[in-house]
Amino acid sequence: MRTRVPEAFLAFAATVAAVLGLTTLTTTGNWLATAVWTCLAVAVAGIGLRRLTSRGWVVLLGQVVLVGWFVIALFARSSLTFGLPGPAAIARLGDLVADVTDVLHKYAAPIPTTPGVEFLLVSAVTVLALVVDYLAVTRNAPAAAGLPLLAAFLTAAANSGSSLAPGYFLVAALVWLILISRQASGSVRRWSTTMASPRTPTTSSDHESEAMGGFGSSARQLGVVALVAAVLLPAIIPHLPTRFILDGLGRNDSAVGNGGRVGFSSTLDLTRSLQDGSLNPVFSYRTSAPGTPPPLRVVVTSDYVGGQWRTSPGAQSSQQDLTAPGLISPDVAVQDRTFAVTQNTLEAPHIAAPQPVVGADFGSTPWGADPRTGDLYVRARPDSYSVTYREVNVAPAQLRDGIPGGASGQNDPQVTGSLGVDQGSAQVVNDLVAKITAGTKTSYDAAVAIQNWFRTTGDFTYSLTLAAPAVDGAGQPVTNPITNFLLTKQGYCVQFASAMIMMARAKGIPARMAIGFLPGTFAEGGYTVRAADAHAWPELYFPGAGWLRFEPTPAGRTGSAPAYTTPTTLGNTTGPNKDPSASVTASAAPSSGVARKLGADTAAGGTISTPLSDRVRIWFTDPGHLVLLALLLGLLGSLVLPVTARLVHRRRRLRSLDAAELAEAQWDELVSRLTDLGFRPPDGGTLRDWRAHYTREAYFDDAAKASMGHVVATLERTRYARPGRAQVDVREDLRVITRAAAESRPRGLRLRAFLFPRDGLEWWSRLTNAVTGVPGRLVAPFARRLGRLGRLGRLGRSPRRRG
Amino acid sequence: MTKLTEHPSEGGQTRSENGRVSSVNGQPTPEAGQLSSPEALDEVRAVAARISDSMTRVIEGKLEVVQMAIAVLLAEGHLLIEDVPGVGKTMLAKSLARTIDCTVRRIQFTPDLLPSDITGVSVFNQDVRDFEFRPGAIFANVVVGDEINRASPKTQSALLESMEEGQVTVDGRTYELHRPFIVMATQNPIEMEGTYPLPEAQRDRFMARISMGYPSAASEVAMLDTHGGVPPLASLTPVTDAPTVARLIAVVRDVWASPAIRQYVVDLSTATRESSALRLGASPRATLHMLRAARAVAALDGRDHVLPDDVQQVAVPVLAHRLILSGEAQLSRRTAEDVLREILRRVPVAATRR
Known part of the structure; x- marks a missing residue:
């Protein structure tokens, strides 16, 4: 033993x-x-x-x-x-x-x-x-x-x-x-230390095994249900990104096995990503493009509302229709390149890829493309994927002279929707555009002039810290982020891109905001993109060439501008990667010490706004909010049983057809609640015995005694008096009695009585039994039939065949 | 030696009321709620309180016994008072008889009492040259049978059969007994000498058996004070009369017993029949008596419906004298009352769920 x-x-x-x-x-x-x-x-x-x-x-x-x-x-x-x-x-x-x-x-x-x-x-x-x-x-x-x-x-x-x-x-x-x-x-077998021996022969061993079987089967049911729930429930419960729950634990980059993932959508607030000093890769990729690949776009938007960029929420279609390249005229030199991502940690539905994409392979992951913008979306995060994108090698001369047969985009809502200038900053923008683009003849020249103004001649400073709001003529601080940026000339990619978009739009060029990543760092034949590589840039529409990337953010951060934006005839640049006069005061790779006042940044800066769903997701991923949410859920969960009990009582009250049923329902409710409070009902006895029992046990005061008397009298009348009495509602009496009974009990017991009412427990256990009994009920007919077949078979074999 | 004592009706009716009751014997129907109306119930309580007040002036400190006696009176039953000599059995019976203004007869049972002394006899009247019926002692509203177990079984049965049927047949002619009609018999416990214990079938005719028990010390002292002077019964005057009692009996009959109560009463009877401690259980007549007594108790409590508590209250007095213990139970010195109380605890109280 x-x-x-x-x-x-x-x-x-x-x-x-x-x-x-x-x-x-x-x-x-x-x-x-x-x-x-x-x-x-x-x-x-x-x-x-x-x-x-x-x-x-x-x-x-x-x-x-x-x-x-x-x-x-x-x-x-x-x-x-x-x-x-x-x-x-x-x-x-x-x-x-x-x-x-x-x-x-x-x-x-x-x-x-x-x-x-x-x-x-x-x-x-x-x-x-x-x-x-x-x-x-x-x-x-x-x-x-x-x-x-x-x-x-x-x-x-x-x-x-x-x-x-x-x-x-x-x-x-x-x-x-x-x-x-x-x-x-x-x-359980050792419960009794002495064995009882019945005087008359009984089949007690059967009873024992029956009882043991009862215990065992309910225990087995519990165990199996818990196991199945543990395996199945995670499939139903939404997966929160682990890094948020482990945020505090996972900060240490040197920790073994720390694979931090980056949810792009939740960090659309680029300052956070830009300040992210972690070296954890968001993804790695290889590409067939020679030289530095273009930035990798994740989303694009043309809606600028209230100082913030909004991504359109309805754009995530499952269409795998990559028609955007159709905007490019055949006259323009293009080259298809491949782009293969491995170790992708960017959260679904977003996908980073150079645009425009003409083909994609996500393996088994469902994906789709926004037909208007060409943005890619996936249902689940793929570990690796590859896309084919079209490298557009349009010549500056083509852009300046116009490409014959190029679609003007007048019927494209994406193009026409990209022309609105932010009203708050229109004055400043228009003045500046007029000054900067003076002497330019074509849209293209104007765009190039604006880009150069930002990159070189405008004397802008790249910094993750936004300058304090400038003061306008009336002595009021400037609240419009774009105006403020244009006056203080200090900001980062979002401000540069936003300002250039507004200036291009002021000049009549359709322009929109692209958000994604810089190409990242090259090592061992592939590129690695980190959270700090997050970037925003403008895309301008030129008929025949489609949406073209411009790069107003200074070169110290972004490298060289696209080749088609640096016409050698203008002579103000000496070649790619060189931008000698770019004045960059902030460090190229912003250290985590650059800016910490996030709140101030978002207030003053033209940050990228996100649709409601994303904002909800951001809210949920805050650890503090998670704790709050957990507390709230716990609170709600603890209310399940009390609410169930109330509903059970209420349903019985409402379903009672006559005074008798109502009185019985209310009496049952009273007994159940008193039992919850630890007053066990007497075994047997008349109603008056019960009344005396409760009055004695609970030390009722006079009011409660009177109420108890009223309740019992009501029930006695409905049970034993001549039928046909008026309905009496004793709910108020019940309240008085339960309150008086609760007052005599310790606090813990009262709390337990409130949180775990037996009627609630009973309802849920009945439900559980009903649910767990479903497989048995489904199988039972077959089992019976099998058993019958077996019996029939035996009968058939037996020599005394019936009938 | 037969001693017949007649108490002539004493004048002075306490209350004269116009009887609203049309038929005393009319079977109550559920709809006939008028009989047990609150006013009628109030009257029941008032009259019962008057009777009880009068009686407790004579019987010190025995309120429960008095109440049970009144309940049996209102339930049209007969009462068996059993106890050792000298505790006031006869006093109880006579005081109840005295408080009601009606015909009362007292029969002292002796071994040589003849059946015809009780029922009456036909004698040849020389004047009219015909047999003439001379009613016996039983022709009265209240019959007090003293020491009933001293008479021979033959005489006992003559009394008991007329008790059940409410009529007497002599020489082929049937004579109706008075209404209301109650027999209150006293007897000494059967262990006493010179007694003929009542057979089971005859005990069954009594609705309830009550024991007086010794009075408490305080009551006994009070008794010495009050009984020292005048005979106590002489001070009693009737507080009600026979028609009033008959009306009250009709009210009691109309008290509502719900299906649950009826089921409960039957359950109790069945339990006595199935109990292993009992050789003889309750008869259907006992079931009937139990419900009637419960009705009376309910009415005395001012209710127009019977509660399980009423049934429990009357169960022991109504059933105990009818039960015969099994040999085992007798050997283990249990009494019928013990067995009944255990049955009352065990049988679940029925609650309707209509």
Whole structure:
């Protein structure tokens, strides 16, 4: 009995099942075999020691000594002196620990299985096995053993960097549940210490097994329902990005296995991305384009409302229609390039790609393209994808002279919608445009002049910190972000792009806002894009050439402007990448110290506004809000039972057809609520007995006594008096009684009575029974039929055939 | 030795009321709610209170016994008062008889009492040259049968059969007894010497059996004070009369017993029949008596409907004397009252869910 052999082996199995997931953390899983042997040693040592002594701590101590020696012998056999660990063995173990530290510093998961790592893992698993064996077998508390098992499982789940297959969880949970059920049924069997022997022969053993079966089946139901729920529920519950919950934990970039993901939509506030000093890649890509690839666009918008850019929410279609390139006239030289992304962490639905895209391959991920803008959207985040985009090599002369046959875009709402100038800054913009574009003959020349003004001649300063609001003629601070930027000449890409768009629009050129990433850093044949590479730029529409990217942000940040925007005839640039006069005062890669006052920035700057859905998502991803939300949900959840009970009572009241049913319903409600408060109903007796019982138990005051008398009298009349009485509502009496009863109870009990009313619990348990009984009910007819078939078959075979 | 004592009707009717009751024997219907109207119930309570006040002046500190006696009177039952000599059995019966202005006869039962002494006899009248019926002692509203278990079984049955049927047949002619009609019999416990214990079938005819019990010390002292001087019964004057009692009986008959109550009464009777501690359970007549007594108790409480509490209150007095304990129960010194109380605890109180 004391040795508990089956329990010991179940604990052993549970330990092994819980650590199976750890194999995903190492390149090879052969350490597991060693760990299984040490766990087995723990179990066997436990069985043997428990046979010798009943003291738990002696057993544990013996196990620690025996298994400790076993582990040391496994890893430092050559250093043992006369079979005992000496200084040499300790030195050997020290070496192993140093090895582990080294490996952990160098590698992220999965880590190579060096002897040190193997030692670490086997030791950890052995300690786990010791704890589980002690709790589950020696102390006979397998439920408590669930915690260390869960810790081991979570270690694997949290560090692997990717989601763990559900099988790991299922196996561990199942073995643990079996362990618990074995302990529980054992303790139920031991409930009675003496066996009752009936005088008359009865089939008591049947009753016992029946009762045990009842316990067992409900326990099994619970276990299975919990397991299934644990596996299925995550499919229903929306996945919040893990980085937000672990925000505080995951800040350390050197942490092993820290794969931070970037949700672009939630960081449309570019300042945050720009200030992001982390070196975690958003994605990596390779492209067939020679030289520096173009920026990678994520979204484009032409709606500027109230100082903010809005992305149109309805644009996410599932059409895979890439017609945007049709705007480009055949006269323009184009070249299709490929662009392949790997290790993409950009949150769905957004996709970064150079535009215009003419072909895309997202594997099995559903995707779509906005027919108006060509923006790509996906349903789920693909790990890797590739697109083909069209490199437009339009010549400056073509743009200046106009491309024959180019679509003017008059019927394209995207083009016509990109002409509105922000009213708040129209005055300043128009004045500046008139000054800057003086002497230009074509739209193209005007656009080039505006870009150059921003990049070079306008004496702008690139900074993530916006200047304090300028003061206008009347002494009032300027509130319009674009005006403010044009006056203070300090800002970052969003301000540059917004201002250029407004100036181009003032000049009659359709212009819109593109948001995405700079090409990133080149290394080992591929590019890596980080959150700090977020960028915004204007796209201007030229008939025949389509939407062309311009680059007003100074070169120190963005590199050279597109080739078609630097006509050599103008002579004010000396070639790509050189922009000598670009005055950049801020550091090219903005350090995290540049600006911290986010609130001030968003107030003063023309930040990119997001549609409602995105804003909701941003709200949800704030850790503080999450805690708030969790609290709110917890509060709501705790109200489920009280509300259910109220509704149950209310439904019965409303459904009662006559005075009798109403009185019965209200009486049941009263009894149920008093029972919740800890006043058990008497067994049997008349209503007056019940009244006396409650009055005595709850120390009712006079008002409550009167109310109780009224309630009982009402019920007596409806039960026993001549039918045909008027309906009496005693709800107010019920309130008086329950309040008086509650006042005599301790606070905790009152809270419990409020939170867990039995009527609510009963309703939910009935619902659960109904739901869990569905499979049984579905199967039952077939089972019956099968049984009938079996009987028929037997009958058929029997010689006495009927009928 | 037969001693017949007649109490002539004493004049002075307490209240003269126009009887609204059309038929005393009319079966109540659920719709006939007028009989047990609040006013009628008030009258029941008032009259009962007067009777009870009068009686408790004589019977000290035995309010429950007095109430039960009044309830049996209103439920048209007969009362068996059983106790050791000298605790006031006869006093109880006579005081109840005295408070009602009606014909009262007292029969002292002795072993040589003849059946014809009770029922009456036809004697040849020389003047009219014909047999003439001379009514026996039973022709009265209230008959007090003292020490009933001292008479021979033959005489006992003569009384008991007329009790049940409400009529007497002598020489082929049937004579109706007076209404209201109540027999209050006293008896000593059967262990006493010189008694003929009543057979089960005859005990069954009594609606209830009550025991006086010894008075409390305080009541006994008070009794010494008041009974020291004048005979106590002499001070009693009638507080009501026979027509009033008949009307009240009609009101009690009209008290509503819901299906749940009827079910409960039957459940209790069934439980006595199925109890392993009892050799003989309650008869259907006992069931009927129990419900009638419960009606009376309800009316005395001013209610026009019976509650399970009423049934529980009357169950022991109504049923206990009809039950015969099994040998095992007798050996374990249980009494019928114990068994009944256990049954009352065990049988669930019926509650209608219509």
